Amino acid sequence: MSTSAASEIPSPPHVLILGGGFGGLWATRGLARADVRITLIDRTNHHLFQPLLYQVATAGLSAPDIAAPLRHILRRQRNVTVLMGEADVIDVDARRVRLRSDAGEDSFDYDYLIVATGATDAYFGHDDWEPHAPGLKTLDDALAIRRRLLSAFEAAEREDDPIARAAWLSFVVIGGGPTGVELAGTLAEIARHTLPREFRRSNPAQARIHLVEAGPRLLSAMPESLSASARRQLERLGVDVHVGLAVTAINGGGVVLGDQHPTDNAGVGRAVRIDSRCVLWAAGVAASPLGRQLDVPLDRAGRVPVQPDLSLAQHSEVFVIGDLAQLMQADGTRVPGVAPAAKQMGAYVASAIVTRLTGKTTKPFRYRDFGNLATIGRLSAVVDMGWIKLSGIIAWLFWLAAHIFFLIGFRNRIVVLLDWAWSYWSYQRNARIIVGADTPAKNDASETNDG
Amino acid sequence: MSTSAASEIPSPPHVLILGGGFGGLWATRGLARADVRITLIDRTNHHLFQPLLYQVATAGLSAPDIAAPLRHILRRQRNVTVLMGEADVIDVDARRVRLRSDAGEDSFDYDYLIVATGATDAYFGHDDWEPHAPGLKTLDDALAIRRRLLSAFEAAEREDDPIARAAWLSFVVIGGGPTGVELAGTLAEIARHTLPREFRRSNPAQARIHLVEAGPRLLSAMPESLSASARRQLERLGVDVHVGLAVTAINGGGVVLGDQHPTDNAGVGRAVRIDSRCVLWAAGVAASPLGRQLDVPLDRAGRVPVQPDLSLAQHSEVFVIGDLAQLMQADGTRVPGVAPAAKQMGAYVASAIVTRLTGKTTKPFRYRDFGNLATIGRLSAVVDMGWIKLSGIIAWLFWLAAHIFFLIGFRNRIVVLLDWAWSYWSYQRNARIIVGADTPAKNDASETNDG
Numbered sequence: 001m002s003t004s005a006a007s008e009i010p011s012p013p014h015v016l017i018l019g020g021g022f023g024g025l026w027a028t029r030g031l032a033r034a035d036v037r038i039t040l041i042d043r044t045n046h047h048l049f050q051p052l053l054y055q056v057a058t059a060g061l062s063a064p065d066i067a068a069p070l071r072h073i074l075r076r077q078r079n080v081t082v083l084m085g086e087a088d089v090i091d092v093d094a095r096r097v098r099l100r101s102d103a104g105e106d107s108f109d110y111d112y113l114i115v116a117t118g119a120t121d122a123y124f125g126h127d128d129w130e131p132h133a134p135g136l137k138t139l140d141d142a143l144a145i146r147r148r149l150l151s152a153f154e155a156a157e158r159e160d161d162p163i164a165r166a167a168w169l170s171f172v173v174i175g176g177g178p179t180g181v182e183l184a185g186t187l188a189e190i191a192r193h194t195l196p197r198e199f200r201r202s203n204p205a206q207a208r209i210h211l212v213e214a215g216p217r218l219l220s221a222m223p224e225s226l227s228a229s230a231r232r233q234l235e236r237l238g239v240d241v242h243v244g245l246a247v248t249a250i251n252g253g254g255v256v257l258g259d260q261h262p263t264d265n266a267g268v269g270r271a272v273r274i275d276s277r278c279v280l281w282a283a284g285v286a287a288s289p290l291g292r293q294l295d296v297p298l299d300r301a302g303r304v305p306v307q308p309d310l311s312l313a314q315h316s317e318v319f320v321i322g323d324l325a326q327l328m329q330a331d332g333t334r335v336p337g338v339a340p341a342a343k344q345m346g347a348y349v350a351s352a353i354v355t356r357l358t359g360k361t362t363k364p365f366r367y368r369d370f371g372n373l374a375t376i377g378r379l380s381a382v383v384d385m386g387w388i389k390l391s392g393i394i395a396w397l398f399w400l401a402a403h404i405f406f407l408i409g410f411r412n413r414i415v416v417l418l419d420w421a422w423s424y425w426s427y428q429r430n431a432r433i434i435v436g437a438d439t440p441a442k443n444d445a446s447e448t449n450d451g
Numbered sequence: 452m453s454t455s456a457a458s459e460i461p462s463p464p465h466v467l468i469l470g471g472g473f474g475g476l477w478a479t480r481g482l483a484r485a486d487v488r489i490t491l492i493d494r495t496n497h498h499l500f501q502p503l504l505y506q507v508a509t510a511g512l513s514a515p516d517i518a519a520p521l522r523h524i525l526r527r528q529r530n531v532t533v534l535m536g537e538a539d540v541i542d543v544d545a546r547r548v549r550l551r552s553d554a555g556e557d558s559f560d561y562d563y564l565i566v567a568t569g570a571t572d573a574y575f576g577h578d579d580w581e582p583h584a585p586g587l588k589t590l591d592d593a594l595a596i597r598r599r600l601l602s603a604f605e606a607a608e609r610e611d612d613p614i615a616r617a618a619w620l621s622f623v624v625i626g627g628g629p630t631g632v633e634l635a636g637t638l639a640e641i642a643r644h645t646l647p648r649e650f651r652r653s654n655p656a657q658a659r660i661h662l663v664e665a666g667p668r669l670l671s672a673m674p675e676s677l678s679a680s681a682r683r684q685l686e687r688l689g690v691d692v693h694v695g696l697a698v699t700a701i702n703g704g705g706v707v708l709g710d711q712h713p714t715d716n717a718g719v720g721r722a723v724r725i726d727s728r729c730v731l732w733a734a735g736v737a738a739s740p741l742g743r744q745l746d747v748p749l750d751r752a753g754r755v756p757v758q759p760d761l762s763l764a765q766h767s768e769v770f771v772i773g774d775l776a777q778l779m780q781a782d783g784t785r786v787p788g789v790a791p792a793a794k795q796m797g798a799y800v801a802s803a804i805v806t807r808l809t810g811k812t813t814k815p816f817r818y819r820d821f822g823n824l825a826t827i828g829r830l831s832a833v834v835d836m837g838w839i840k841l842s843g844i845i846a847w848l849f850w851l852a853a854h855i856f857f858l859i860g861f862r863n864r865i866v867v868l869l870d871w872a873w874s875y876w877s878y879q880r881n882a883r884i885i886v887g888a889d890t891p892a893k894n895d896a897s898e899t900n901d902g
Contacts, residue, residue: 045605045885062513064882071649072883081651084605084885139886154496154535198522200532418869431515432523434496434535435590 012036012079015353016097016110018087018290020047020070023116023322023342028080030350034357038080039108041099045069045084048139049407051339052416054179056142058186059150059429063139065416066407087117090293092315112317112353115290115304116346119323119337122286122301129250133281136179143435145280149187150434152278153195156202163275169207170276172255174247175283176213177220178374181230183280184211185377188237194429209239210274212257214246214283219374219382221336226382229391233380245272247283255279285337287324294318299326308364310349319352321345327365335367344368375399463487463530466804467548467561469538469741471498471521474567474773474793479531481801485808489531490559492550496520496535499590500858502790503867505630507593509637510601510880514590516867517858538568541744543766563768563804566741566755567797570774570788573737573752580701584732587630594886596731600638601885603729604646607653614726620658621727623706625698626734627664628671629825632681634731635662636828639688645880660690661725663708665697665734670825670833672787677833680842684831696723698734706730736788738775745769750777759815761800770803772796778816786818795819826850 012035017024020042028040046067055061071082088100090113097113099106121135134144149171156168169191173184191207211218211234217227218234218241231241242257249256254275287302294304296312303326304312310325312318322342327335335341344367352362371385373395381395390398404417463486468475471493479491497518506512522533539551541564548564550557572586585595600622607619620642624635642658662669662685668678669685669692682692693708700707705726738753745755747763754777755763761776763769773793778786786792795818803813822836824846832846841849855868 045601045883062515062882063886064513064884067884069649069883075649081608082649083609084602085609139884143886150496151535157532158534158536198520198526198533431513432496432520433515433518433590435514435594 013111013357014039014109015112015114016108017041017114017116018097019116019118019288019322020044020082021050021116021118021322021342022339023118023346024114025070025073026343026346027114027116027321027350028074028346029077030347031079031353032077034079034350034354036079036112036353036357039110040070040074040080040082041085041087041097041108042070042082043084043086044138045071046139047073050137051403052407053136053139053142054182054186056139056431057136057145057149057183058190059146059432060186061416062431063143067139087290087293090115090290092293092295092312092318095317110317112319114319114321114346114349115294115324116320116322116342117288117290117324118342119285119287120289121281122284123281124284126250129247129281132250132252133174133255133279135281136183137285146431147434148278149190150432153191153199153202153204153207154434155277156204157199159202165202166206166208167254167275168277169202169204170210170254170274170278171207172210172212172274172276172279174212174250174255174279174281176211176215176218176241176243177282180211180213180282181218181234181374181376183282184209184239185234185237185375185380188234188239189377190429192238210276211239211241212245212247212255213241213243216244218243222372222374222382222384223389226384226389226391230374230376230382233376233382233391237377237380242272250279252277285323291320291324294320301326309352309362310345310365311352319349321349327367329367330364333367335365338372340370341367373399373402464562464808465490465560466563466565467559468492468565468567469548470567470569470739470773471495471533472501472567472569472773472793473790474569474797475565476521476524477794477797478565478567478772478801479525479797480528481798482530482804483528485530485801485805487530487563487804487808490561491521491525491531491533492536492538492548492559493521493533494535494537495589496522497590498524501588502854503858504587504590504593505633505637507590507882508587508596508600508634509641510597510883511637512867513882514594518590538741538744541566541741543744543746543763543769546768561768563770565770565772565797565800566745566775567771567773567793568739568741568775569793570736570738571740572732573735574732575735577701580698580732583701583703584625584706584730586732587634588736597882598885599729600641601883604642604650604653604655604658605885606728607655608650610653616653617657617659618705618726619728620653620655621661621705621725621729622658623661623663623725623727623730625663625701625706625730625732627662627666627669627692627694628733631662631664631733632669632685632825632827634733635660635690636685636688636826636831639685639690640828641880643689661727662690662692663696663698663706664692664694667695669694672823673825673833673835674840677835677840677842681825681827681833684827684833684842688828688831693723701730703728736774742771742775745771752777760803760813761796761816762803770800772800778818780818781815784818786816789823791821792818824850824853 015036015038017040025047047070049066052066074080085099087097089098097108123129152168156165159165173180188209191204195204218230219227245257248258257272259270291304304320305326306320310319323337348365355362373383375381379393379396381399383390383395383398466487466489468491476498498521500517503517525531536550538548540549548559574580603619607616610616624631639660642655646655669681670678696708699709708723710721742755755771756777757771761770774788799816806813824834826832830844830847832850834841834846834849
């Protein structure tokens with residue numbers, strides 16, 4: 001079904017969309033009534049509600065609670081074909097995309113291309129850290145982190161040596177953005193409230209949860225007052241918050257942190273070592289490597305600079321949206337890499353394509369910032385809506401309502417609500433299942449604990 | 452905390468239980484009020500409700516719906532310590548068990564040992580078939596099968612070549628016992644009812660589902676009338692049922708079946724080849740390899756022959772229960788390898804240990820057979836209670852009630868009920884999420900599709 005530009009019967013233009021995250025899915029939906037043929041290609045078979053991924057990683061929700069098959073979401077939209085595959089090569093001159101695998105059709109021509117492949121974890125040149133400090137971007141990541149967390153408590157229970165046991169009960173979360181704050185807060189709750197009565201030889205309540213941020217404060221996108229509130233709420237949960245300390249080494253036995261603001265005469269700064277068998281990475285994202293296929297110079301984070309209408313300067317039929325796009329707005333602010341921005345960009349590009357098909361010109365994209373929110377734990381969160389700032393239980397209720405409202409799929413909303421109601425009343429976590437696990441890793445710090 | 456036989460303060464006897472399935476868990480619970488110390492060791496962190504495993508494999512339920520952490524189930528039973536680990540060596544003379552990993556304590560002395568490590572898939576000497584025809588024994592198995600099923604439909608949608616597409620839409624289930632019948636029936640429903648409107652290029656309703664049984668009929672443990680009913684119900688769902696055909700070869704491109712009852716003059720029998728990219732194994736179980744550690748001759752299936760009180764002839768302090776035990780009862784019948792038998796054995800051994808502690812002797816174990824049931828699909832099942840035989844919707848309602856009643860854990864029951872109610876009304880499956888997947892396997896029949 002290769003799209004031929006010179007077919008006899010004029011067929012509607014072909015819009016090829018790479019990535020079924022917030023950007024790609026909102027673009028697809030925005031074209032529902034347009035006279036186009038859409039092909040939506042994603043590496044996975046599902047759209048993922050990424051804001052709740054940390055709940056899967058911390059065993060509060062099961063994977064299907066926060067993900068739904070793309071073809072199920074789009075089943076009634078007859079102008080879209082959903083395919084599972086991974087784009088490998090983009091030839092912007094030939095207007096053709098090649099997929100990685102050779103199973104089935106692997107080459108697609110397009111009239112319009114929307115690249116929405118998002119971001120991946122960045123280890124700032126330390127790719128050797130990855131096996132010891134997994135990131136949280138996909139469902140597979142979340143299940144791997146869940147396995148590692150739960151296995152650490154299991155290993156502590158089996159361990160006789162108090163020093164080795166303490167290392168199993170020491171958790172380090174690198175990165176003080178929303179994901180790091182959520183992970184650290186939830187981990188502290190699990191250790192303090194969910195697990196203690198179930199262990200006989202070790203005491204999960206003695207677990208140390210370290211949250212490490214290289215910058216001067218947590219949640220740097222938020223006002224300082226909310227950063228301070230988030231820190232207080234975390235410390236109340238028992239999290240050790242370290243700011244101004246950057247990671248200088250990670251291996252299977254722990255992390256080394258270096259002071260960012262050395263105060264001694266030699267300017268060397270103190271170094272802190274934390275023994276830990278479970279280090280989690282929430283410190284940085286890099287744009288999807290597919291940006292390199294577009295024949296344009298990328299920014300330092302690998303993002304693709306786009307025109308005000310989100311297209312490429314040299315190829316107006318190619319759009320880049322979501323975390324992969326780099327757009328400086330007229331007012332000098334940069335559009336942030338967050339879910340609402342990706343949705344808005346997706347919807348904008350859909351309407352831009354419809355407008356172009358009618359021969360008109362489009363207004364530039366404008367990001368509408370509805371605010372910023374981060375949850376910390378049970379009944380703890382911070383919300384910044386610009387005109388109003390909330391923290392504590394009110395912020396948490398706001399966060400809960402917003403997330404359930406935006407979660408895709410009727411069934412998911414009920415089940416997620418039920419699961420949450422249950423965790424709220426009981427402090428229990430419903431998905432404490434270790435799958436894909438080997439027995440706990442050996443006491444050899446040079447080994448990865450991947451399992 | 453190694454158990455020393457010569458400790459100064461007499462401590463309660465140590466009961467070591469290997470395996471947290473139905474047998475091991477029921478034995479542990481049966482000892483709740485006994486003056487013993489219990490250590491329960493399982494390879495995983497959870498008890499699995501195995502009768503619903505096929506629902507996880509077919510994307511109807513999520514893994515946490517049918518599994519709960521053993522230490523959570525047993526949190527209020529203060530005389531038990533739950534450890535995650537895998538027994539490797541049993542020294543019945545020294546009364547000591549060694550665990551596989553060297554993380555933490557790895558050697559446990561016991562006063563009583565209960566071996567309840569169950570069964571695994573058996574490929575009858577064809578271990579090379581395993582990668583092409585995964586079995587269904589653990590949650591990991593179920594998730595691997597789910598990935599393979601869903602990926603096959605995805606690959607068919609991407610495939611242009613009609614022959615290759617037909618092979619992706621051809622599914623073979625080997626084994627006509629309860630698991631094979633459940634898998635084939637559910638697969639047919641998914642192909643006919645759940646998926647069709649969501650695909651644009653391929654038609655899942657054209658999928659062929661083959662169920663292969665070497666014996667003369669399906670569900671051989673049931674009366675012939677119910678076997679015939681099950682076959683009719685499956686055929687109504689669109690399953691191709693092949694009886695009297697045994698598998699002679701399996702590879703990544705399909706299976707070859709050979710006639711078990713050759714009728715031609717040469718006695719060679721016909722051979723049937725079915726092209727398929729998704730073959731599932733439900734044909735045989737072998738006892739856990741741990742039986743070999745017990746220094747007794749095993750039966751042909753690797754099971755351990757036990758005394759009428761489920762202990763070993765040479766070591767009355769060692770009990771073997773569940774699928775690993777081979778017990779011929781006084782009436783000449785053999786206790787079957789089913790969940791109710793494992794539970795009854797577990798409860799029996801617990802009371803036998805309590806009785807022995809009081810110096811009395813125990814009555815032999817007697818298996819109480821409450822009947823036999825198998826589900827086929829939505830509103831289809833067969834039930835054999837001896838005095839009553841049911842099939843169709845009545846049998847299905849009976850099956851549903853029994854399974855929800857027996858499912859462990861309050862939360863699980865509600866969520867499972869909700870999930871089922873939803874699938875019932877909508878024909879939808881709630882867990883259609885491919886995780887741990889690569890892109891669909893290449894068109895090379897020699898490759899495994901493991902992903």
